[in-house]
Amino acid sequence: MSSVYQLVCFDFPFRKRFGKDNVILSDIRKPPEHVFLSGPFIYSDILDYKNLREIVVNNRVTWLFHYSALLSAVGEANVSLARAVNITGLHNVLDVAEEHGLRLFVPSTIGAFGPTSPRNPTPDLCIQRPRTIYGVSKVHAELMGEEAHSPFCYEKTHRPDSLSDYAVQIFHDAVKHGRFECNLEPSTRLPMMYIDDCLRATLEVMEAPAESLSMRTYNVNAMSFTPAELAQEVLKHVPEFQITYNVDPVRQAIADSWPMNFDDSNARKDWGWKHDFDLPELVTTMLNFHGSESRVAQAN
Numbered sequence: 001m002s003s004v005y006q007l008v009c010f011d012f013p014f015r016k017r018f019g020k021d022n023v024i025l026s027d028i029r030k031p032p033e034h035v036f037l038s039g040p041f042i043y044s045d046i047l048d049y050k051n052l053r054e055i056v057v058n059n060r061v062t063w064l065f066h067y068s069a070l071l072s073a074v075g076e077a078n079v080s081l082a083r084a085v086n087i088t089g090l091h092n093v094l095d096v097a098e099e100h101g102l103r104l105f106v107p108s109t110i111g112a113f114g115p116t117s118p119r120n121p122t123p124d125l126c127i128q129r130p131r132t133i134y135g136v137s138k139v140h141a142e143l144m145g146e147e148a149h150s151p152f153c154y155e156k157t158h159r160p161d162s163l164s165d166y167a168v169q170i171f172h173d174a175v176k177h178g179r180f181e182c183n184l185e186p187s188t189r190l191p192m193m194y195i196d197d198c199l200r201a202t203l204e205v206m207e208a209p210a211e212s213l214s215m216r217t218y219n220v221n222a223m224s225f226t227p228a229e230l231a232q233e234v235l236k237h238v239p240e241f242q243i244t245y246n247v248d249p250v251r252q253a254i255a256d257s258w259p260m261n262f263d264d265s266n267a268r269k270d271w272g273w274k275h276d277f278d279l280p281e282l283v284t285t286m287l288n289f290h291g292s293e294s295r296v297a298q299a300n
């Protein structure tokens, strides 16, 4: 778990909604202590089909939220592993879901679009020719879900992380050092979503009555900003804050092929999607979090 998950742990809304013991978390990585102690946690490798089936049968699982993946930058660095985890792993999940009648959620991403997609705004349905293995695997996931057209739900969201992890690191560095070096150009506009909104969207689409869903894949939008705009907002709270730019050409090329903004009118119309966090609320929340974290560290 990374980035804004630190602020609101991934499982908390799920455990709050369904009961602590009714949500089983799994990973191949050792979880932080607070996650491990928050309820059932097990080892599970998405590539081990027999083990997936065993977990579903032994625990009478009914819903499956499939988050395991290699993200864009990591995927480009290890294409064969990304292909295995993102595509073979997805097939395992689809098969186990079909075999046991599970309701399945798989997040898609802005990375599922490419340079030939309309970028501002990007509609639900358009050309999707991504240039990364991550994007290709997510388009594959979208199409597999639509092909199955039983209760599969796919959602294209974006929250600050990985390729765009600048939008998370900036808060830590602003509080700790008063400065931040950004690896994207100041004018790189990307859609972003705060994790609370992301998780609420996940629950809302999963709980929406089937007849209200006119599609299987929805764009879900919140805010959209550039590093320069984010820095301006941070500056309102941290007057000494300075941002410099040291652009990573590989990351920049990927970001330049991604949507700048989403048209999510179908999600708003079909199941009432509405985001809570815009840029000012995001910045205040993240700075408060990092501020209180650094005060705890100082006290210790």
Ligand SMILES: NC(=O)c1ccc[n+]([C@@H]2O[C@H](COP(=O)([O-])OP(=O)(O)OC[C@H]3O[C@@H](n4cnc5c(N)ncnc54)[C@H](O)[C@@H]3O)[C@@H](O)[C@H]2O)c1
Binding pocket: 001, 002, 027, 028, 029, 044, 045, 046, 047, 066, 067, 068, 069, 070, 071, 085, 089, 107, 108, 109, 110, 156, 157, 158, 159, 160, 161, 162
């Ligand atoms: N971070 C974003 O901005 C963003 C945006 C849109 C969609 N998503 C999607 O959300 C999901 C989670 O993303 P994240 O940001 O939490 O990424 P992350 O890298 O923090 O988490 C991915 C997890 O997958 C696990 N994993 C890798 N190989 C595995 C395997 N063989 N078996 C089981 N687990 C394995 C990793 O250990 C890791 O915990 C992904 O599907 C991603 O595409 C993320």
Ligand SMILES: C[C@@H](O)[C@H](N)C(=O)O
Binding pocket: 071, 072, 073, 108, 109, 110, 111, 134, 158, 159, 160, 161, 162, 163, 164
């Ligand atoms: C785009 C999104 O899915 C993720 N932040 C990535 O960079 O891979």
